[in-house]
Amino acid sequence: MRPIYRVLALLIALGVVVQAMSVALGWFMVLKDVDDGAVFDKNTDFNFGQVTHGMVGMMVIPLLAILLLIVSFFARIAGGVKWAAIVFGLVVLQIALAFGGFGVPAIGALHGLNALALLAVAGIAGRRAADAQPPVVTDTEAVAQPPAV
Amino acid sequence: MPRRRTLIGLVATLLVLAPIGWFWQQSLVPDGLSAMDMGYADYGGGPAMDAGHQHSNNLAELKPVANRAADVSVRLVARKERFEIPGRGPMEGYTLNHTSPGPQITAKQGELIEVTLVNESVPDGVTLHWHGVDVPASQDGVAGVTQDAVLPGQTFTYRFVAVDAGTYWYHSHQLSHEQVKKGLYGVLVISPGTTDVVAAVHTYDKIRTVNGGYGERRVAGTPTVRLRLINTDNGPMAAWVDGAGYRVVAVDGTAVNAPTPVEGKSVLVTAGGRVDLEITMPGTAVRIGLGGGPTTLVIGEGDAPAGPEPAERVDLLSYGKPVALPFDPAKADRRFEYRIGRRPGFFDGRPGLWWTINGRQFPDVPMFMVAEGNIIRMTVQNGSGQVHPMHLHGHHVVVLSRDGVPATGSPWWTDSLNVEDHESYEIAFLADNPGIWMDHCHNLPHAAQGLVTHLMYEGVSTPFRLNGPTHNQPE
Numbered sequence: 042m043r044p045i046y047r048v049l050a051l052l053i054a055l056g057v058v059v060q061a062m063s064v065a066l067g068w069f070m071v072l073k074d075v076d077d078g079a080v081f082d083k084n085t086d087f088n089f090g091q092v093t094h095g096m097v098g099m100m101v102i103p104l105l106a107i108l109l110l111i112v113s114f115f116a117r118i119a120g121g122v123k124w125a126a127i128v129f130g131l132v133v134l135q136i137a138l139a140f141g142g143f144g145v146p147a148i149g150a151l152h153g154l155n156a157l158a159l160l161a162v163a164g165i166a167g168r169r170a171a172d173a174q175p176p177v178v179t180d181t182e183a184v185a186q187p188p189a190v
Numbered sequence: 191m192p193r194r195r196t197l198i199g200l201v202a203t204l205l206v207l208a209p210i211g212w213f214w215q216q217s218l219v220p221d222g223l224s225a226m227d228m229g230y231a232d233y234g235g236g237p238a239m240d241a242g243h244q245h246s247n248n249l250a251e252l253k254p255v256a257n258r259a260a261d262v263s264v265r266l267v268a269r270k271e272r273f274e275i276p277g278r279g280p281m282e283g284y285t286l287n288h289t290s291p292g293p294q295i296t297a298k299q300g301e302l303i304e305v306t307l308v309n310e311s312v313p314d315g316v317t318l319h320w321h322g323v324d325v326p327a328s329q330d331g332v333a334g335v336t337q338d339a340v341l342p343g344q345t346f347t348y349r350f351v352a353v354d355a356g357t358y359w360y361h362s363h364q365l366s367h368e369q370v371k372k373g374l375y376g377v378l379v380i381s382p383g384t385t386d387v388v389a390a391v392h393t394y395d396k397i398r399t400v401n402g403g404y405g406e407r408r409v410a411g412t413p414t415v416r417l418r419l420i421n422t423d424n425g426p427m428a429a430w431v432d433g434a435g436y437r438v439v440a441v442d443g444t445a446v447n448a449p450t451p452v453e454g455k456s457v458l459v460t461a462g463g464r465v466d467l468e469i470t471m472p473g474t475a476v477r478i479g480l481g482g483g484p485t486t487l488v489i490g491e492g493d494a495p496a497g498p499e500p501a502e503r504v505d506l507l508s509y510g511k512p513v514a515l516p517f518d519p520a521k522a523d524r525r526f527e528y529r530i531g532r533r534p535g536f537f538d539g540r541p542g543l544w545w546t547i548n549g550r551q552f553p554d555v556p557m558f559m560v561a562e563g564n565i566i567r568m569t570v571q572n573g574s575g576q577v578h579p580m581h582l583h584g585h586h587v588v589v590l591s592r593d594g595v596p597a598t599g600s601p602w603w604t605d606s607l608n609v610e611d612h613e614s615y616e617i618a619f620l621a622d623n624p625g626i627w628m629d630h631c632h633n634l635p636h637a638a639q640g641l642v643t644h645l646m647y648e649g650v651s652t653p654f655r656l657n658g659p660t661h662n663q664p665e
Contacts, residue, residue, distance in 0.1 A: 074396055078278075078397075078404075078405075078483075078484050079396035079397060080393060080396055080397075080398045080481075080483050081396070082393075082425055082481075083423070083424050083425025083426075083461075083633060084371070084393035084396075084398075084423045084424050084425055085393075085396050086395075086635075099541050099542060100541065103541065107206060107207075107210070110206055111202075111203045111206060111207075114198070114199035114200075114202045114203060115195075115196065115199045117195070136534070137534075140534055140543050143543070143575060144575050
């Protein structure tokens with residue numbers, strides 16, 4: 042469970058990186074299209090970058106965050122549930138900020154800021170899983186230590 | 191201890207997954223759904239009645255007289271193929287008789303039009319809907335409601351009388367959000383004149399065209415021009431005339447009473463809507479601005495002035511002079527609300543931000559139940575954050591008020607009404623065309639996302655189903 046926790050946390054961090062790249066790609070594609078005489082309005086479908094951003098943000102990362110939370114219940118990592126819950130909460134907040142941004146674009150700026158927070162927290166969760174001693178070892182020490190003293 | 195930990199973990203897992211799974215499951219749209227069984231009946235404060243299961247008339251029987259020869263016969267062959275956009279280049283999409291837009295259909299008022307639709311190679315099937323024409327229900331061309339989609343190799347014949355003169359268009363109503371965008375549409379004009387100039391605007395994959403061509407398109411003019419503007423796109427379009435004034439002589443196929451001259455203003459053409467302008471030509475060329483961007487229509491020879499979109503807009507609520515309505519909206523038999531909202535959640539299993547009608551999500555939406563002869567009032571209110579071009583099939587509605595301000599101009603008859611965010615329109619119509627009629631947003635991706643309901647007549651049933659083995663997907 043511990044390596045799975047770690048991989049999931051790192052995949053979420055990687056997802057945030059993909060999101061930053063895809064949203065930038067999407068809007069640069071729009072700039073080029075408009076420059077080439079295309080229109081960007083209600084008739085325009087999302088381009089590759091925007092579709093990727095939507096899919097990863099609405100499906101992939103939320104799914105990873107749910108899996109991380111579930112895995113944390115069984116992984117027995119000190120603070121593991123706490124950090125998985127924070128990741129999950131920031132993902133929910135991130136989606137809420139995206140939806141809010143459609144009506145009030147200024148909220149979209151917070152969406153960009155929260156992405157960095159999510160990246161950091163997912164990184165911390167991954168580090169926790171890597172640093173913490175496996176619980177089996179801790180148990181052995183607890184049993185082994187008294188005779189040594 | 192480890193067993194107890196596992197147990198707590200399992201309970202916690204269940205607590206996380208159960209609500210998500212429940213909302214997901216609730217959002218699934220059942221296969222083979224009938225418009226008759228969809229949502230819940232809304233009687234608008236009028237008497238309840240049979241929804242159309244027992245002793246009901248099959249919608250497929252609601253057609254014009256059979257023993258009459260067609261005055262206008264057209265054969266349209268739908269294909270999936272590459273076609274050329276003049277001024278731009280090739281485009282992958284759909285054609286009718288090898289062109290997009292399809293051939294313009296014209297008929298005189300009162301003539302019987304017969305269109306044979308042949309699907310040669312559109313894999314998902316096609317239909318044709320006569321946008322703005324109040325046809326008998328069986329001829330409305332909505333896959334899964336009034337017919338089955340015409341699959342490759344199949345043929346369907348539409349017959350209807352051109353009752354009202356005016357500017358209309360036709361388009362596929364099977365997977366319409368994809369098929370219309372990629373080319374399955376055309377122009378229909380009933381009783382055209384000798385001074386007509388058609389400007390059918392369509393955006394193919396980011397390329398805005400007029401009459402199928404990109405960039406500055408040119409047509410010859412007459413001393414007076416009747417410009418028939420048609421917006422076949424998903425969003426509202428401002429149009430204006432650089433170099434001349436104009437009068438707005440018709441909206442959505444209905445003449446405007448006592449139109450006054452307009453100078454330096456734009457006119458809004460709703461998505462799916464039509465506006466006819468009468469332009470007295472100044473002797474030099476004029477340019478028709480079509481929403482901005484590189485595509486415009488120049489009428490006449492030589493250079494035409496080019497200006498930005500005028501800041502002011504013709505307000506149809508107060509344009510022209512009033513005239514008596516054919517019915518009294520004050521004596522409404524039923525009053526409906528069509529409140530458009532938006533909320534996060536699942537739709538057919540997909541997470542996102544989805545449209546609601548009266549707070550409910552498709553297919554759990556109100557079905558507006560009416561009886562033939564009823565006078566209907568409806569409030570269309572938009573609090574969804576985006577504009578919606580609302581289109582009721584088979585009827586023309588008259589605008590009574592907007593945001594509480596009563597209409598004071600010519601009766602504003604429409605079939606495609608632009609309802610901006612935070613706007614509220616009160617409309618009225620006479621239920622005089624029995625059938626099951628879609629009442630939906632004509633931003634076609636919005637319809638595909640569930641912004642669809644129906645107007646249902648007492649005692650009318652349909653044998654057709656959505657999805658299922660027939661693959662009917664009207665939106």
